[in-house]
Amino acid sequence: xxxxxxxxxxxxxxxxxxxxxxxxxxxxxxxxxxxxxxxxxxxxxxxxxxxxxxxxxxxxxxxxxxxxxxxxxxxxxxxxxxxxxxxxxxxxxxxxxxxxxxxxxxxxxxxxxxxxxxxxxxxxxxxxxxxxxxxxxxxxxxxxxxxxxxxxxxxxxxxxxxxxxxxxxxxxxxxxxxxxxxxxxxxxxxxxxxxxxxxxxxxxxxxxxxxxxxxxxxxxxxxxxxxxxxxxxxxxxxxxxxxxxxxxxxxxxxxxxxxxxxxxxxxxxxxxxxxxxxxxxxxxxxxxxxxxxxxxxxxxxxxxxxxxxxxxxxxxxxxxxxxxxxxxxxxxxxxxxxxxxxxxxxxxxxxxxxxxxxxxxxxxxxxxxxxxxxxxxxxxxxxxxxxxxxxxxxxxxxxxxxxxxxxxxxxxxxxxxxxxxxxxxxxxxxxxxxxxxxxxxxxxxxxxxxxxxxxxxxxxxxxxxxxxxxxxxxxxxxxxxxxxxxxxxxxxxxxxxxxxxxxxxxx
Ligand code: ADP
Numbered sequence: 001x002x003x004x005x006x007x008x009x010x011x012x013x014x015x016x017x018x019x020x021x022x023x024x025x026x027x028x029x030x031x032x033x034x035x036x037x038x039x040x041x042x043x044x045x046x047x048x049x050x051x052x053x054x055x056x057x058x059x060x061x062x063x064x065x066x067x068x069x070x071x072x073x074x075x076x077x078x079x080x081x082x083x084x085x086x087x088x089x090x091x092x093x094x095x096x097x098x099x100x101x102x103x104x105x106x107x108x109x110x111x112x113x114x115x116x117x118x119x120x121x122x123x124x125x126x127x128x129x130x131x132x133x134x135x136x137x138x139x140x141x142x143x144x145x146x147x148x149x150x151x152x153x154x155x156x157x158x159x160x161x162x163x164x165x166x167x168x169x170x171x172x173x174x175x176x177x178x179x180x181x182x183x184x185x186x187x188x189x190x191x192x193x194x195x196x197x198x199x200x201x202x203x204x205x206x207x208x209x210x211x212x213x214x215x216x217x218x219x220x221x222x223x224x225x226x227x228x229x230x231x232x233x234x235x236x237x238x239x240x241x242x243x244x245x246x247x248x249x250x251x252x253x254x255x256x257x258x259x260x261x262x263x264x265x266x267x268x269x270x271x272x273x274x275x276x277x278x279x280x281x282x283x284x285x286x287x288x289x290x291x292x293x294x295x296x297x298x299x300x301x302x303x304x305x306x307x308x309x310x311x312x313x314x315x316x317x318x319x320x321x322x323x324x325x326x327x328x329x330x331x332x333x334x335x336x337x338x339x340x341x342x343x344x345x346x347x348x349x350x351x352x353x354x355x356x357x358x359x360x361x362x363x364x365x366x367x368x369x370x371x372x373x374x375x376x377x378x379x380x381x382x383x384x385x386x387x388x389x390x391x392x393x394x395x396x397x398x399x400x401x402x403x404x405x406x407x408x409x410x411x412x413x414x415x416x417x418x419x420x421x422x423x424x425x426x427x428x429x430x431x432x433x434x435x436x437x438x439x440x441x442x443x444x445x446x447x448x449x450x451x452x453x454x455x456x457x458x459x460x461x462x463x464x465x466x467x468x469x470x471x472x473x474x475x476x477x478x479x480x481x482x483x484x485x486x487x488x489x490x491x492x493x494x495x496x497x498x499x500x501x502x503x504x505x506x507x
Contacts, residue, residue, distance in 0.1 A: 010230065014202075018191045019195065023188045034179075037176065038172050038176070042169065050142070053133065053160055056092065060158070064156065065153065068098065080094045080107055096154060097118060097155040097157070099152060102118070121157070124143050142160070144157075210235050276337070283323065328460065331466045335469045345386070346382045352387065352390065353373050356391060356395055360395070367406070376416050384498065384499050385474065400463060401431065404431040408431070421496055423493070424492060425492050432485065433483050435449065443464050443478075446460065446462065447461050448461045474494055
């Protein structure tokens with residue numbers, strides 16, 4: 001594979017990059033600080049050495065001026081010997097020259113009186129400076145012109161070794177290196193730990209993003225090269241591409257669904273219209289069948305024998321059942337197309353009980369069931385609502401109660417609720433009851449507990465669906481409680497609306 005430094009730097013984890021960057025930074029900082037401190041130490045030491053040299057020159061000058069005047073070489077040699085002591089025990093090579101620049105005495109201790117002038121002393125005697133410092137590689141040379149009155153009578157030259165300075169500098173340098181190494185190690189470790197806290201969550205984020213975009217990244221994952229940020233970038237790009245794709249897909253799906261929905265609505269409208277037309281067309285001949293069979297039973301076309309009476313009676317009974325079914329279908333069609341309208345007029349709950357009792361009495365008698373009614377005395381005499389539709393609700397519930405009860409009783413209660421905001425009507429029977437799993441579904445169209453073709457109870461499964469629709473249209477609620485084998489109670493709760501009192505008519 002092709003390798004390049006730039007490439008491998010990119011692939012390093014972020015934590016390592018940060019640690020490396022930190023190390024370089026620390027090395028630079030510590031290096032600069034060490035250099036500065038070495039320079040400062042060097043300056044201090046040079047100043048100290050120069051001060052020492054000045055002191056020695058001062059002493060030697062004051063002690064030697066007389067002897068120089070008289071050129072007393074023996075005295076000067078003694079003096080030089082003392083200078084070594086004054087130098088703190090170390091060697092301080094000293095040379096003393098006369099007014100012509102010739103060497104008179106030096107630290108060797110021998111008689112060194114020369115005839116030729118030395119270059120060094122000649123330079124000083126010719127110059128204007130009384131004291132001259134010369135820094136060499138290994139020592140500091142300090143020279144002083146000895147003056148008596150206005151006369152230059154000689155030159156003193158001493159040398160001080162710079163070896164202690166080198167030692168001191170070596171110590172400073174070593175200390176700097178130790179500090180630098182410690183700082184680099186700690187800095188790199190800290191940078192690594194710090195970057196771990198940053199890259200840790202970032203890596204988790206990257207992983208999570210990768211998982212999210214997993215499908216899209218299947219091929220790309222292996223080829224992601226670089227640190228966490230590069231990986232995050234790649235993953236993010238892939239995810240955003242995937243999101244865009246998913247969004248486009250969803251938009252397309254939405255569009256398709258809208259079209260399908262429109263088609264479904266259209267189909268539903270057609271179905272409702274079809275049901276309404278068919279029901280309406282069925283009602284006319286059915287009413288004719290019932291009417292004619294009525295006339296036959298009443299003997300208007302001549303007397304019927306017992307057999308004929310029975311058969312025409314069955315004809316009429318089935319005609320009525322068919323008419324009830326057609327009416328139910330028409331109601332469903334009206335409700336679904338939103339064409340069912342409610343009226344809001346005052347009605348008497350007592351009158352309602354009387355009417356439904358009259359209609360269902362025959363059912364109770366046929367099955368020898370007790371039919372009980374009760375009206376809460378707390379309830380106002382008049383309530384506001386659609387009496388016909390409320391009656392339809394009660395009749396539906398009572399018909400079911402009688403249908404599914406073989407012995408015992410059916411009870412209709414109308415009462416005011418404790419909060420006085422609503423009133424309820426409850427139909428209780430002692431019939432077969434409804435299993436818990438069916439309690440919800442029985443309110444759906446064409447749903448019955450027994451859906452088999454061999455079921456013993458007649459009905460199309462529309463009554464409760466219509467009832468629930470009507471109750472909801474009246475801003476009410478319907479609920480059912482039932483125990484299999486013991487009976488059921490259907491309770492409808494409606495808002496309590498009391499008629500406005502009519503103003504008294506003044507005569
Ligand atoms: P239908 O009575 O025409 O079948 P409904 O919608 O009125 O349709 O009722 C649906 C189903 O609910 C019934 O078939 C029956 O299984 C169940 N059901 C309704 N009322 C009762 C009741 N009082 N006791 C037992 N089952 C009932």
